[in-house]
Amino acid sequence: MNSKKVPETLTIAGSDSGGGAGMQADIKTMQEHHVFATNVVVGLTAQNTLSVQSVLPTPVDMINAQFDSLYDDFDIKAAKTGALFDQERVEAVVSNIKKHNIHPIVVDPVMVAKGGARLLDDSGIDAIINKLMPIADIVTPNLPEAEVIYGKKIETNDDVIAAAAHIQQLGAKNVIIKGGHQQGDTLSDYVLLESGVSFTIESKKYDTVRKHGTGDTLSSAIVANLAKGLSIKDAIIEGKRYIDTILQSEIIVGHGHGPLNHWGAEDEIG
Numbered sequence: 001m002n003s004k005k006v007p008e009t010l011t012i013a014g015s016d017s018g019g020g021a022g023m024q025a026d027i028k029t030m031q032e033h034h035v036f037a038t039n040v041v042v043g044l045t046a047q048n049t050l051s052v053q054s055v056l057p058t059p060v061d062m063i064n065a066q067f068d069s070l071y072d073d074f075d076i077k078a079a080k081t082g083a084l085f086d087q088e089r090v091e092a093v094v095s096n097i098k099k100h101n102i103h104p105i106v107v108d109p110v111m112v113a114k115g116g117a118r119l120l121d122d123s124g125i126d127a128i129i130n131k132l133m134p135i136a137d138i139v140t141p142n143l144p145e146a147e148v149i150y151g152k153k154i155e156t157n158d159d160v161i162a163a164a165a166h167i168q169q170l171g172a173k174n175v176i177i178k179g180g181h182q183q184g185d186t187l188s189d190y191v192l193l194e195s196g197v198s199f200t201i202e203s204k205k206y207d208t209v210r211k212h213g214t215g216d217t218l219s220s221a222i223v224a225n226l227a228k229g230l231s232i233k234d235a236i237i238e239g240k241r242y243i244d245t246i247l248q249s250e251i252i253v254g255h256g257h258g259p260l261n262h263w264g265a266e267d268e269i270g
């Protein structure tokens with residue numbers, strides 16, 4: 001018998017029936033990083049690589065029951081949030097984070113799916129800004145999400161820096177503004193750490209439609225790295241490296257915004 005303890009992690013997110021984004025991307029990413037993934041399903045989507053056809057938020061009692069069940073048993077080292085749908089569910093998640101003292105918590109403020117469907121309504125956006133940001137250890141908006149939170153257009157590098165500072169002032173300790181929506185041949189993720197140190201992670205921009213779930217995958221790679229004991233800075237750098245590696249070996253799945261190849265870094269992950 002060969003038994004070993006592995007770090008336990010948690011994704012608090014929506015389910016993507018198409019398997020490419022949401023908590024399915026999270027669980028695949030965590031599994032590939034050799035940590036154990038548990039999950040709180042905050043809502044269901046009927047979704048494929050072409051679009052989201054239907055959304056069903058989970059009743060709050062059932063969200064609470066999932067948290068209670070997990071924290072009665074598991075020793076969760078790091079967690080993340082993904083699609084939270086509306087104010088009621090954001091508030092339920094916030095109260096469970098406080099009740100179970102869940103840290104570190106990575107907040108991916110998912111608002112709109114790549115296909116265009118909304119996964120968070122306006123009251124949910126306010127609740128994320130006012131209630132979830134202040135307790136986040138890391139927050140990972142993409143550029144459109146950062147604009148909504150910042151309340152202004154982000155057009156220049158200076159705008160990115162100012163937006164990250166604004167988001168940190170809302171209470172999020174560490175901020176990553178992801179550059180996947182930038183134009184051009186290269187892109188950069190901007191990172192502002194709690195210490196005030198900032199840096200950018202530059203990469204080639206891969207020209208592909210198979211990038212469904214990139215944001216979910218980055219935040220769950222960071223969670224896995226934190227659970228394995230990496231510092232926040234190294235967890236972010238290694239998380240981005242995972243995305244970069246797997247974007248270079250595509251799998252052909254579906255007819256639209258295809259999923260990532262979560263197996264694509266198996267040679268690199270210890």
Ligand SMILES: Nc1ncnc2c1ncn2[C@@H]1O[C@H](COP(=O)(O)OP(=O)(O)O)[C@@H](O)[C@H]1O
Nearest residue numbers: 142178179180181189204205206214215218243
């Ligand atoms: N075409 C691409 N080439 C290289 N990296 C990418 C590409 N698209 C996204 N990424 C990376 O994937 C991560 C998620 O970014 P982004 O796509 O902006 O988030 P989201 O999925 O939330 O919209 C970031 O680390 C970003 O740099």
Ligand SMILES: Cc1ncc(COP(=O)(O)O)c(N)n1
Nearest residue numbers: 014021022083113114212213
């Ligand atoms: C349930 C769920 N959560 C998150 C996303 C965002 O992923 P993407 O921006 O790649 O569509 C999604 N499409 N569905």
